[in-house]
Amino acid sequence: xxxxxxxxxxxxxxxxxxxxxxxxxxxxxxxxxxxxxxxxxxxxxxxxxxxxxxxxxxxxxxxxxxxxxxxxxxxxxxxxxxxxxxxxxxxxxxxxxxxxxxxxxxxxxxxxxxxxxxxxxxxxxxxxxxxxxxxxxxxxxxxxxxxxxxxxxxxxxxxxxxxxxxxxxxxxxxxxxxxxxxxxxxxxxxxxxxxxxxxxxxxxxxxxxxxxxxxxxxxxxxxxxxxxxxxxxxxxxxxxxxxxxxxxxxxxxxxxxxxxxxxxxxxxxxxxxxxxxxxxxxxxxxxxxxxxxxxxxxxxxxxxxxxxxxxxxxxxxxxxxxxxxxxxxxxxxxxxxxxxxxxxxxxxxxxxxxxxxxxxxxxxxxxxxxxxxxxxxxxxxxxxxxxxxxxxxxxxxxxxxxxxxxxxxxxxxxxxxxxxxxxxxxxxxxxxxxxxxxxxxxxxxxxxxxxxxxxxxxxxxxxxxxx
Amino acid sequence: xxxxxxxxxxxxxxxxxxxxxxxxxxxxxxxxxxxxxxxxxxxxxxxxxxxxxxxxxxxxxxxxxxxxxxxxxxxxxxxxxxxxxxxxxxxxxxxxxxxxxxxxxxxxxxxxxxxxxxxxxxxxxxxxxxxxxxxxxxxxxxxxxxxxxxxxxxxxxxxxxxxxxxxxxxxxxxxxxxxxxxxxxxxxxxxxxxxxxxxxxxxxxxxxxxx
Numbered sequence: 211x212x213x214x215x216x217x218x219x220x221x222x223x224x225x226x227x228x229x230x231x232x233x234x235x236x237x238x239x240x241x242x243x244x245x246x247x248x249x250x251x252x253x254x255x256x257x258x259x260x261x262x263x264x265x266x267x268x269x270x271x272x273x274x275x276x277x278x279x280x281x282x283x284x285x286x287x288x289x290x291x292x293x294x295x296x297x298x299x300x301x302x303x304x305x306x307x308x309x310x311x312x313x314x315x316x317x318x319x320x321x322x323x324x325x326x327x328x329x330x331x332x333x334x335x336x337x338x339x340x341x342x343x344x345x346x347x348x349x350x351x352x353x354x355x356x357x358x359x360x361x362x363x364x365x366x367x368x369x370x371x372x373x374x375x376x377x378x379x380x381x382x383x384x385x386x387x388x389x390x391x392x393x394x395x396x397x398x399x400x401x402x403x404x405x406x407x408x409x410x411x412x413x414x415x416x417x418x419x420x421x422x423x424x425x426x427x428x429x430x431x432x433x434x435x436x437x438x439x440x441x442x443x444x445x446x447x448x449x450x451x452x453x454x455x456x457x458x459x460x461x462x463x464x465x466x467x468x469x470x471x472x473x474x475x476x477x478x479x480x481x482x483x484x485x486x487x488x489x490x491x492x493x494x495x496x497x498x499x500x501x502x503x504x505x506x507x508x509x510x511x512x513x514x515x516x517x518x519x520x521x522x523x524x525x526x527x528x529x530x531x532x533x534x535x536x537x538x539x540x541x542x543x544x545x546x547x548x549x550x551x552x553x554x555x556x557x558x559x560x561x562x563x564x565x566x567x568x569x570x571x572x573x574x575x576x577x578x579x580x581x582x583x584x585x586x587x588x589x590x591x592x593x594x595x596x597x598x599x600x601x602x603x604x605x606x607x608x609x610x611x612x613x614x615x616x617x618x619x620x621x622x623x624x625x626x627x628x629x630x631x632x633x634x635x636x637x638x639x640x641x642x643x644x645x646x647x648x649x650x651x652x653x654x655x656x657x658x659x660x661x662x663x664x665x666x667x668x669x670x671x672x673x674x675x676x677x
Numbered sequence: 678x679x680x681x682x683x684x685x686x687x688x689x690x691x692x693x694x695x696x697x698x699x700x701x702x703x704x705x706x707x708x709x710x711x712x713x714x715x716x717x718x719x720x721x722x723x724x725x726x727x728x729x730x731x732x733x734x735x736x737x738x739x740x741x742x743x744x745x746x747x748x749x750x751x752x753x754x755x756x757x758x759x760x761x762x763x764x765x766x767x768x769x770x771x772x773x774x775x776x777x778x779x780x781x782x783x784x785x786x787x788x789x790x791x792x793x794x795x796x797x798x799x800x801x802x803x804x805x806x807x808x809x810x811x812x813x814x815x816x817x818x819x820x821x822x823x824x825x826x827x828x829x830x831x832x833x834x835x836x837x838x839x840x841x842x843x844x845x846x847x848x849x850x851x852x853x854x855x856x857x858x859x860x861x862x863x864x865x866x867x868x869x870x871x872x873x874x875x876x877x878x879x880x881x882x883x884x885x886x887x888x
Contacts, residue, residue, distance in 0.1 A: 469737055472764055473691040476785045480697030483789045487704045511786055515764065525769060528742055532825065533769040540768060544816075556826050556868055557834075560884050595883050657884055664835065664885055 584608025717741030751778030838880030
């Protein structure tokens with residue numbers, strides 16, 4: 211795994227962790243805060259309701275105050291019951307109920323069938339005796355009680371908050387209550403708003419985290435791409451540097467062999483000849499080992515020259531590209547019978563060494579390919595300088611190249627692909643067109659790559675290779 | 678000094694080769710080694726001092742190669758004939774040598790007897806080529822050989838294109854104005870160009886001088 215990918219994963223992990231922690235703390239904090247608020251709100255609402263209930267009860271008791279004076283208690287009670295049962299508020303949900311101290315219902319406007327029934331032993335879902343508690347509260351001076359009871363408007367059992375007080379003359383308990391469903395609804399709606407906020411927060415955190423991760427990947431990909439491009443370029447340059455160094459090294463060794471060793475051998479050869487002449491002058495016959503030595507020496511000279519030429523064509527340095535191409539062409543047509551025509555400029559030594567050797571290798575490799583695969587009878591090599599471009603074209607009339615031959619280096623050669631890279635290294639263009647009528651190789655080098663190379667005052671001085 | 682004596686000058690950057698060859702040639706009574714130098718740029722000066730009949734000239738040398746040195750000799754020193762004595766065995770070198778004004782071309786691996794024969798032929802005003810070289814020239818006559826400018830001609834063209842007059846060039850190269858004019862005519866005929874303007878444009882287009 212590469213360094214950049216590891217860094218990327220590390221960054222993503224960090225984002226994920228941060229997002230999770232943020233999410234956890236923010237939602238928790240939200241929840242705590244909202245719970246506190248809800249609790250406060252609930253007790254406030256309940257308090258409000260309690261006050262209301264107390265007030266209603268006070269109004270109700272004062273509404274019947276004057277009736278106690280009636281002499282006939284039975285009538286008075288009937289009248290009171292009638293009045294109270296008419297006191298309805300909140301769409302039937304708000305009503306007054308009255309029980310005597312034995313738990314027998316006296317007033318219940320929404321459920322009139324209860325009147326006359328005894329509910330002393332009624333036990334609610336909370337396992338508490340509802341009516342006993344309400345009566346107890348009333349006898350103790352009035353208090354609140356929450357219990358489940360049927361809600362008239364919805365006809366469902368809902369939590370109810372009731373206040374009960376005592377009508378002391380008759381030991382009756384009068385009470386009224388509110389159903390807490392709308393309080394609960396209100397609280398639930400607030401709760402859902404808060405939940406919505408939490409959801410929003412969660413979404414924002416998720417969005418930020420995802421876009422961060424996406425960003426990291428984009429940046430990573432861009433970095434990776436540019437780094438790869440950079441390193442590809444470096445590898446390419448390194449490859450060409452190796453090629454240049456190899457050519458330079460070969461040139462050096464070739465020169466050492468040709469101008470050094472061979473010259474020493476030549477001097478030895480003439481020394482041996484001088485020795486022969488010396489012996490001849492004294493009428494001493496030439497010893498056989500001396501002849502053998504001369505013969506071997508000649509072979510050695512030929513062999514070293516062959517090696518030197520193979521490493522680097524010296525003619526390129528001495529006479530320039532055009533002459534070197536002539537030599538290459540005549541050597542090739544002598545060997546293969548191929549007709550080679552070379553068109554070249556009248557001037558020479560306009561190109562620096564590294565371009566010379568590159569173009570020379572292009573022609574060398576092309577001729578080798580033509581010889582091996584093209585079955586051509588004619589080849590035209592043209593070297594011109596036109597409109598700031600140096601053009602080299604090698605055109606044959608053979609059968610064209612197969613795709614495989616484009617890509618794969620020929621057995622001894624350096625390969626077309628490699629040639630193209632070498633040309634491109636000198637900011638040049640390498641083109642190859644092949645059909646069943648022949649192959650054309652075209653190399654173009656911009657003048658900027660060889661401008662002002664020619665220097666008449668030091669014609670032998672060559673610029674050092676820009677590696 | 679014997680009037681039939683052939684005065685020979687050796688130009689080779691390898692003293693050992695010079696020594697070996699001198700040792701061989703010393704066996705021939707009609708040859709005298711009158712001078713030597715190891716670098717093309719010093720050839721003219723040495724030759725003016727020792728007035729050789731024949732100069733045995735190597736091609737690959739530091740600073741100035743033997744072909745350019747040959748051109749300088751032929752344009753300034755009529756009395757000296759140049760015999761190229763080189764390791765290079767290819768038609769292009771021979772053609773260039775002939776264009777530069779060499780009278781003969783032998784390879785460094787020819788035996789001393791042939792070297793002697795070559796020197797004698799050249800001294801008599803004939804030309805001489807090693808048999809392998811002659812064969813090469815016959816089999817593979819270099820096409821359009823005279824279309825290419827020699828090193829000296831190319832140098833002079835660059836001076837012309839930079840606006841120098843024949844007189845200026847003669848001064849720079851310490852040769853006569855007539856020689857410069859002769860070069861100029863050769864350049865025009867080789868390039869098939871007539872006017873100065875055409876020469877300048879050609880030099881620019883070919884990248885010989887800055888455009």
